[in-house]
Structure formats: structure tokens, C-alpha cells
Amino acid sequence: MTSLRERKRERTRQTIIDVAADLFERRGYEGTKIADIAEAAEIGTRTFFSYFASKEELLFPESDARVAAAVAAIEAREPEDRPADLLLRALQQANETNTEMAGSMARLRMRLTQSVPAVRGKALQEQLDAQLEIARHLEAAFPDQLDAVQAAAMVGAFIGAVTGALQVLLAEPDALTDPRRLQQRMQEATEAALRPFLRECS
Secondary structure, three states: OOOHHHHHHHHHHHHHHHHHHHHHHHHOOOOOOHHHHHHHHOOOHHHHHOOOOOOOHHHOOOHHHHHHHHHHHHHOOOOOOOHHHHHHHHHHHHHHHOOHHHOHHHHHHHHHHHHOHHHHHHHHHHHHHHHHHHHHHHHHHOOOOOOHHHHHHHHHHHHHHHHHHHHHHOOOOOHHHOHHHHHHHHHHHHHHHOHHHHHHHO
16 A cells, blocks of 8 residues: 555646646747746745756656566566566556556657657667566576577567557547447557467467
């Protein structure tokens, strides 16, 4: 059970994310300063930096949680599980927990990634860090099936499939009308992309 302090901190964090997203939509990313976000969130600039290191970072609020979910799925594996099964299960569990990857923040993040170099750089760094961390755990869990190169390739295919599917899905005019349906289509596309790994491991 989370403490009152933890709940208050999480509410403040979410407020910062929400007001920043609103400002980015109305003023543009470059037209929004950290001081503007802090003022809208009714906090000081120093407090902002106790939650986020930069403007770019607050566009990726669930990245650590998704990596943690993948690692947890690997650690909770059953004897019959294949490496690709665990990656797909982690994605499914992340989608069941929330709709962040299929919501307005995801669409905003995708648009800014395509148009703002600093956001694109942050997105790439997040993707590479996630790939390395998940691949390391996957290799350790399946030492008889995967070496470091194979684990990196499988996780790279997984993350690339999710990212590629989202780029197309979030660009659809009605993308945000049914987040659960969007998540289902993303899951199906990712499963199709990983099918060769499922065959090889079966």
C-alpha cells in the first residue's frame, strides 16, 4: 500500500505531465519553457527538476515501467515459456494496466519525435536503453537458447514492431476513439512480427 506522501508525489508528477502535454499542444514544443510548465502545474522550477531532468523526459513517463514489466515477465517465466512468449506477455500486461501507449500522450510523443530533433534523440536513447536492459535479462534467462547477439536481435525486433505499429496506428484519424482496439491491433501486429522467433523456439 502506497503512503500518502507517495500518492501526493504521483499526483504532482501526473499534473506536470498533463499540463505539459496541454502546453505543447497549444503553444508548440519549442514555444513551451520549463518555467511555463512549472507555473501551470503550480510548482517551482526546482520542484520540476526533482521529477524530470528535461522537457524531453516528461514525454516518456512510462518507459521505465514498461522495461520493468518486461523484466518481471522474464523473471516470472514458466518452464514451457519461450523467449518471445515473454516479450509478448509483457506487452499484453502493459496494455492491460493502462492505455498510455494508445492515448493522446502517445500521439503527441510520436508527432514530436518526428518533428523535434531533441525529442527524436530522447526517443532513440530510451529505445536503445530498453533494448539493452531487456536483452540482457532475456539472455540470462535462456543461456542455452540465446547468446547476446540473438537476444539483442529478438528484443530489437520486438521494440521495432511495437514502434512501427504505433506510428501507423496513431496516425489514423480515429486513433484515439477506441484505445483498447488500438492496443489489440498493436498486439496482433507485434505477434505477427515475432512469429519467426516463436517457430524457431518451438
